[in-house]
Amino acid sequence: MSETHLVIGAGGQQGAAIARRLLDGGHRVRGLRRGLSTPDASPVDMEWVHGDLADADAVFEAFDGVSQAFLTIPLNFDESIVDGYVANIVTAAQKAGLRRLVFNTGNRRIPHRTGVPAFDVKSRAEQVLLDSGVPTVVLRPPIFLDNLAAPWARSALAGGVLPYPIPAGHRVAWLSHDDLAALLVAAASRDDLVGSTIDVGGRDVVTGPELAAAFSQALGHDIGYVPVDADDFEKGLAQEFDGATAAGIAGLYRHIAAPQHADLYASDPSAVEAAFGVPLTPLSTWITAQDWRAP
Secondary structure, eight states, X not given: OOOEEEEETTTSHHHHHHHHHHHHTTOEEEEEESSSSOOTTSOSSSEEEEOOXXXXXXXXXXXXXXXXXXXXXXXXXXXXXXXXHHHHHHHHHHHHTXXXXXXXXXXOOOSXXXXXXXXXXXXXHHHHHHHSSSOEEEEEOOOBGGGGXXXXXXXXXXXXXXXXXXXXXXXXXXXXXHHHHHXXXXXXXXXXXXXXXXXXXOSOOBOHHHHHHHHHHHHTSOOEEEEOOHHHHHHHHTTTSOHHHHHHHHHHHHHHTSGGGTTTTOOOHHHHHHHHTOOOOOHHHHHHTXXXXXX
């Protein structure tokens, strides 16, 4: 019988991509979710445990009989709450004798405390997991291509504009959720990566105007890149998220706008492919595979 793989965060876009990758590989997959209904993004042919990461009993149940686990922490910028999540995960993983924990940080790490929750909360979680004795691999992705397929972005692209809250000259190795999932699953089978922290990224490292040019070529009409002010971005986010979450996300972009972070989200795609044995998807291929009709 195939081993069971736990995907924490399988109800979200990143976790759902991991679950799909595992299922495609013939693995048994269990997800942990708070709600009773199956999230729209998630595969239907997987097992679910109902509960919250703050509920130690639910986390124990999720880890029972699991050999590997993939962790994407829910979008939360309260350090004390995330500390509780991580403590429950570590305790349950130790009790289960987990063979491998793969942590998707969802962001890069800045090697000092920044005062920005989007960085500091994940950095703290990363260190606790690495120090826990649970065999852990940490992958730090850049910004996700899938953000650009959100309804607000599709509407703007239809009008010839690619808006995003990153300065035009910053270089980003935009990564798709599917490629992230492939890298995470590959990392789970590598004993030599235990204890490692690895910055990963996509096949093409581009500035804002270069990203817009790739969209122009793929979609067949002129698209211009427009850097969005973080304050304006936060106002837009507040229409979809609570105030604290909108502020937390916008705070990340506000911080990385500084010139010293121009290459924070860059990476060497050839090195990533060589390290994991995973072919990364070219930017043009990803763009042409999406449905860009305005919502």
